[in-house]
Structure formats: C-alpha cells, structure tokens
Amino acid sequence: MTDRDLMVERIHAAMQAVEQAHTAGEELKKSADSEKLDAFRARMLELEQHLELMKEILTHEATYTMDEVAAGLARTLGEREGYHRIPHYVVKES
Numbered sequence: 001m002t003d004r005d006l007m008v009e010r011i012h013a014a015m016q017a018v019e020q021a022h023t024a025g026e027e028l029k030k031s032a033d034s035e036k037l038d039a040f041r042a043r044m045l046e047l048e049q050h051l052e053l054m055k056e057i058l059t060h061e062a063t064y065t066m067d068e069v070a071a072g073l074a075r076t077l078g079e080r081e082g083y084h085r086i087p088h089y090v091v092k093e094s
Contacts, residue, residue: 004068006057007054007057010050010053010054010057011054013050014047014050014051014054017043017046017047017050018047020043020046020047021040021043021044021046021047023043024036024039024040024042024043024044025040027039027040028040
C-alpha cells in the first residue's frame with residue numbers, strides 16, 4: 001500500500017469518524033446524560049486521532065511525495081524499495 005493509498009484510507013476513516021461524532025452529538029442533544037456525553041467524547045477523541053494522522057502526512061507532504069516517486073522508480077527498475085525519509089507502516093491489504 002502506498003502512502004497515497006494510506007492517506008485515502010485515513011481520509012475515509014476520518015469521514016466516518018465525523019459521521020459517528022455527529023450522530024453521537026445528535027443523541028446527546030435529544031437527551032443529555034452521562035452515557036451519551038461519554039459516547040460523544042469518545043467519538044470526538046477518535047476523530048481527533050484520525051485528523052492528527054492526516055496532519056502528519058500533510059505537514060511532511062513534500063517528503064512523502066519524494067518517497068513515493070523514489071518507490072515508484074525503484075519498482076519500475078525492478079528493485080525493492082529502498083530508504084525512506086519518512087517511516088512507512090506495514091498495512092495489511094484486504
């Protein structure tokens with residue numbers, strides 16, 4: 001999975017987290033109690049985590065882009081991917 005694919009996956013996860021936080025917020029508006037407030041807080045924390053991951057990539061966008069170009073060139077030349085300036089994460093593909 002490339003960094004671009006990872007970013008798309010993170011955007012999708014963040015969009016789902018926004019939807020879940022919105023739903024939890026609506027439930028909290030209907031009837032405020034500690035259980036619904038805890039659920040809303042949990043959803044907001046989850047959303048924050050997704051956005052932090054996306055911010056990390058956007059903050060280092062040029063470096064990620066150069067790593068992607070280098071990886072693509074290495075694959076074109078039939079070589080394994082080499083050194084990356086940004087840590088790459090192993091992601092299981094479905």
